[in-house]
Each structure stands twice: as C-alpha cells, then as structure tokens.
Amino acid sequence: MLEIEIKARVQSLEAVEAELREKGARYLGEEEQVDAYFNHPCRDFAQTDEALRLRRAGGRVMLTYKGRKLDAVTKTREEVSLAVESYEAARQILAKLGFVEVAKVRKLRRRYSLGEYLVELDFVADLGSFVEVEKKGETYSPEELLEFLASLGIGRDAVERRSYLELLLGEGDG
Amino acid sequence: MLEIEIKARVQSLEAVEAELREKGARYLGEEEQVDAYFNHPCRDFAQTDEALRLRRAGGRVMLTYKGRKLDAVTKTREEVSLAVESYEAARQILAKLGFVEVAKVRKLRRRYSLGEYLVELDFVADLGSFVEVEKKGETYSPEELLEFLASLGIGRDAVERRSYLELLLGEGDG
Numbered sequence: 001m002l003e004i005e006i007k008a009r010v011q012s013l014e015a016v017e018a019e020l021r022e023k024g025a026r027y028l029g030e031e032e033q034v035d036a037y038f039n040h041p042c043r044d045f046a047q048t049d050e051a052l053r054l055r056r057a058g059g060r061v062m063l064t065y066k067g068r069k070l071d072a073v074t075k076t077r078e079e080v081s082l083a084v085e086s087y088e089a090a091r092q093i094l095a096k097l098g099f100v101e102v103a104k105v106r107k108l109r110r111r112y113s114l115g116e117y118l119v120e121l122d123f124v125a126d127l128g129s130f131v132e133v134e135k136k137g138e139t140y141s142p143e144e145l146l147e148f149l150a151s152l153g154i155g156r157d158a159v160e161r162r163s164y165l166e167l168l169l170g171e172g173d174g
Numbered sequence: 175m176l177e178i179e180i181k182a183r184v185q186s187l188e189a190v191e192a193e194l195r196e197k198g199a200r201y202l203g204e205e206e207q208v209d210a211y212f213n214h215p216c217r218d219f220a221q222t223d224e225a226l227r228l229r230r231a232g233g234r235v236m237l238t239y240k241g242r243k244l245d246a247v248t249k250t251r252e253e254v255s256l257a258v259e260s261y262e263a264a265r266q267i268l269a270k271l272g273f274v275e276v277a278k279v280r281k282l283r284r285r286y287s288l289g290e291y292l293v294e295l296d297f298v299a300d301l302g303s304f305v306e307v308e309k310k311g312e313t314y315s316p317e318e319l320l321e322f323l324a325s326l327g328i329g330r331d332a333v334e335r336r337s338y339l340e341l342l343l344g345e346g347d348g
Binding site for chain 1: 214215216217224226237239241254255256257258259260263264266267270271272
C-alpha cells in the first residue's frame with residue numbers, strides 16, 4: 001500500500017478549515033501527536049530517504065517504516081505501520097538494536113475527510129502550520145493532488161516536500 | 175528486568191510432569207508457539223549472543239529482544255518484550271530495516287507454576303523434549319536454579335545452554 005500524500009505550508013489553518021467546511025468536509029477529530037524518529041544502525045536514513053517513526057497519539061502507539069519518496073513533487077512513499085502495546089518497550093528494543101533517536105516532532109493535528117481525500121491540518125511545534133492531503137491506493141497522479149490543494153486555495157509554490165523531520169534537522173532537497 | 179532461566183534436555187516430559195504435579199505445581203495451560211528468529215543487518219547475533227524473535231502463540235504476537243547470556247551455566251539474559259498487533263506488518267518492517275529471518279522454531283509448550291518458579295515443558299519440532307525453569311527478578315544464583323532442576327529429578331549434565339535457535343542452526347558453545 002502506498003501513502004499518497006502532498007504537503008503545503010500555510011499562513012493560516014483557519015482559512016483552509018473554513019474552505020473545507022464550506023465544501024462539506026467531515027470533521028474527524030483533533031489529536032496531539034508526538035513522533036520520535038530513529039536513524040538506522042548501519043545506513044543513514046537522511047541519505048536513503050527512509051524513516052522509522054514511533055508515534056504516541058490518543059493513547060495508542062504506532063511504529064511506522066517509510067520508504068523513499070516515489071516522485072519529485074509529492075511525498076508519496078511506501079509505508080508499513082504496526083500498532084504496538086508499549087512506547088517504552090518499543091523504544092528499548094530499538095535502542096538495543098542500535099537505532100538512534102534523532103529528533104522528536106510534536107504537533108496538534110485536526111483531521112477532515114472530503115470524498116476520497118483525508119485532509120490534515122497540522123500545527124507543528126517549532127515549524128508552523130501545514131496542510132497534508134492524503135489518499136490511500138495503488139495508483140495516483142501528482143497533478144491530481146496539486147489540483148485538490150488548489151481547490152482549497154493553496155498554490156503549487158506552497159508545496160513542501162521535506163518531512164517535518166527534515167525541516168527540523170535542516171535537511172532535504174526542498 | 176532479567177530473564178533468569180535454565181534449560182535441560184529430558185527423555186520424557188511425562189516423568190517431569192508427574193513430579194511437578196506431585197509437588198503441587200499449578201498447571202497454567204498449553205500453547206503452540208511459532209518463533210521466527212532474525213539476524214541483525216550489520217552485526218551477527220550468532221557472534222554477539224543476542225537474539226530478535228517474533229513469536230506467534232495463542233492469537234498473540236510478541237517481538238522480543240534478548241541480550242547476551244550473563245553467566246556460564248544458565249540462560250539468564252536481559253530481555254525486552256513488546257506485544258504487537260500484526261505478525262505480517264512486524265515481519266515487513268523488520269525486512270525493510272534489513273533484518274533477515276534465519277530460522278523458525280515450532281514447539282508445543284505446557285506451563286506450570288511452582289512457588290516463585292515458572293516451569294515450561296517444551297516439545298520442540300526437530301529437537302526433542304526440554305524443560306525450562308524461569309524466574310523473574312533482578313538477582314539470582316545459578317546454583318539455586320540447578321538445585322530446583324535437581325528437585326525435579328534432572329541432573330546438571332542434562333543442562334543445555336544453547337538456545338533452540340542455536341541447536342537448530344548447529345551453533346553455540348554447548
């Protein structure tokens with residue numbers, strides 16, 4: 001399964017939220033997410049464009065592997081997620097295996113669904129406000145995601161391909 | 175937390191089971207366990223005496239890291255366990271991170287508790303019958319575990335320090 005996803009930086013989440021409600025989007029809820037990112041013991045994920053994330057949100061803990069991005073515009077990549085019972089035990093096992101925590105990303109996320117799209121409004125500590133648009137599936141076109149962003153009043157120049165982790169660490173290809 | 179544990183090879187699980195019942199041990203149940211063992215992408219667990227195991231048993235899935243053995247007689251080692259939601263997702267994430275499955279251990283395990291000890295009667299596919307004695311704690315003495323084995327009619331010469339994985343792969347220090 002691919003995670004088909006595009007992200008854009010916005011000045012105001014409120015404006016996008018008003019646009020979403022106007023279009024009849026369904027509000028799914030708000031969640032505080034704390035993500036710990038780990039580097040691999042013998043390859044550099046900053047080079048291979050992979051990521052390993054341990055997320056704590058709403059009482060659940062999720063371990064997620066993300067493969068490299070598949071095109072030059074969107075953030076679409078292979079993703080495998082695993083619900084785990086304990087943040088602390090997962091962190092300990094990763095440490096024993098030589099995975100090194102490189103950063104924590106903290107954000108408040110509000111989620112809406114609109115047709116086949118999931119729209120996430122993120123307020124990210126130290127980084128600012130972003131809109132992520134996501135679609136699950138096996139096929140996608142970057143152009144289709146850009147058009148959907150445009151329909152929310154977000155232009156192509158606002159697209160941010162770097163992950164929050166890359167932005168925090170000052171890495172990535174922009 | 176240490177996993178304080180000793181293992182011995184036996185001819186007959188029935189004889190040990192009779193001895194346990196005689197002593198008033200409590201029967202905890204029987205379970206089929208299938209364990210997949212993985213090697214590390216950049217260090218050889220056969221050399222470092224570590225292990226990473228993904229266990230499927232009784233509808234549950236557990237990921238466990240085991241550190242090197244701490245003494246010359248018992249199998250006592252550091253152990254960190256994590257319940258996970260999906261065997262397949264865990265296997266996929268491990269594969270993406272470069273962990274290689276090296277063997278599967280299949281066994282039928284019957285468990286008894288007797289005082290502070292947990293006694294496991296294992297019938298292991300391709301290997302035979304074994305008794306494992308386990309105690310949770312921070313301190314232990316190998317001698318104490320040997321005495322407990324002796325009380326079940328199992329001598330010191332029956333002690334097997336190699337893991338089932340090492341026995342299957344023909345590795346270890348015996």
